Amino acid sequence: MKKINVLIIVLVSVAATVSGQTEAITANQAAKGTALQLHFEAGEAHNHPSFAVWVEDLQGNFKQTLFVTKSVGTGIYPYKPAGDLKWEKGPGRAHRPAALPYWFHKRDEEKLQDANIPDPDNPVPDAYTGATPKQNFNLAVRTDEPLQGKVRVLLEVNQPWDVNEFWTNAKHPENTQYLTSCQPAVIYAVTIDLDKPMDMYYLNPIGHSHPYGADGKLYTNLTTLTTALDIFTKIKLKIE
Known part of the structure; x- marks a missing residue:
């Protein structure tokens, strides 16, 4: 598949405010594309997760990132390794392929070694990043260009050190990347039709990523x- 490199320069304001129990986040509002409103209801397991939202066509070809949490988008995390599989408060640069592997690979079709994982030297533009919400939140975003026909909106979410009886610390003890994640990232998706839009869409889980980001x-x-399935209890999407 031929890879197309596109440079987009936009002026953006990304802000979060708290209104009652729902945070409001805006991103890429200076763009001229389609306006989307997503509403996230936090589940009992919600605890500073990392996530990315993006758009692709029905053939699975990546179109653009809509939003990604700041730590993943910059490669700078609030905790850093302290040796012997321990962690301490950062900030610290980190290479974490287990964070959001599906999105990492989707955004780089050639899948060059490490080229698909953002870092401080090659971050995701501020247009599409923001802090992790602490509770229920609304995310108002715009695509760079107007969407047409049918497309898919996807989300990948992961929470660090999220163990259960199957995904234990002992499952891949030799792999330090796995230990930063344990239960793998969950992928949600929905297909929307811009020609015949519905009043509301719901993103539902369709699978998970590789547990330590190997593919x-x-x-x-x-x-x-x-x-991992209770980080969000409901994700709604509306075309504005």
Whole structure:
């Protein structure tokens, strides 16, 4: 598949405010594309997760990132390794392929070694990044260009050190990347039709990522996941 490199320069304001129990986040509002409003309801397992939202066509070809949490988008995390599999408060530069592997690989079709993972020298533009919300939140975003026809909106979410009876610390003890994640990232998706838009869409889980980021495949068996499926209890999308 031929890779197309596109440079987009936009002026953006990304802000978060708290209104009652729902945070409001805006991103890429200076763009001239389609306006989307997403509403996230935090589950009992919600605890500073990392996530990315993006758009692709029905053939699975990546179109653009809509939003990604700041730590993943910059490669600078609030905790850093302290030796002997321990962590201490950062900030610290980190290479974490287990964070959001499906999105990492989707955004780089050639999948060059490490080229798909943002770092402080090659961050995701501020247009598309923001802090992790602490509670329920609304995310108002715009695509760079107007969407047409049918497309898919996807989300990948992961929470650090999220163990359960199947994804234990002892499952891949030799892999330090796995130990930063344990239960793998969960992928949600919905297909929207810009020609015949519905009043509301709901993103539903369709699979999970590789547990330590070794590939960009979609693993559809969700039976081993527990709290990873309760980070969000509902994700709604509306075309403005």
